[in-house]
Amino acid sequence: MNKITIEEALYLAEENFPKAPEKLVDLLKIEVKYSSINCDGWCLQSKNRSIIRINSQMPDVRQRFTLAHELGHLIYGVTTVVGEFVSPFGKKN
Numbered sequence: 001m002n003k004i005t006i007e008e009a010l011y012l013a014e015e016n017f018p019k020a021p022e023k024l025v026d027l028l029k030i031e032v033k034y035s036s037i038n039c040d041g042w043c044l045q046s047k048n049r050s051i052i053r054i055n056s057q058m059p060d061v062r063q064r065f066t067l068a069h070e071l072g073h074l075i076y077g078v079t080t081v082v083g084e085f086v087s088p089f090g091k092k093n
Contacts, residue, residue, distance in 0.1 A: 002028045009075050021068040025052065030074065032067065041066040043073050050074055 004012075004027075012027070013020035025032050031049065034056040041054045052070045054063050072078075 004028060004075060006075065018064075021064055021071055024071055024075075025067070028074075030071070034063070041070050043070040045074055 004024075009024060012024055016023040024030075028050070031051045032054065033051065034054050036057050037053060037055045039055065040058060040062065041052065043050065043052045045051075052067060052074075054066050054070075056063070058066070
């Protein structure tokens, strides 16, 4: 993921409303996958790659909210996964 400040993210969000989440993931080169999962969404970040997964079974408006929410986790650097999990990057965390 490319780095962006919170101020830059807010500016881009205002300039690109209502498509700001999609614009930011493109700009930051974050991979977004839509599929049927057992939660609204999640995100993971490694040194070279960021992934956001969105539940495709939710209404479009909820998918966009979840995309923005998970994007916020990545921009703010907030851990989103609690406990042990198997990373899609190939190593166990």
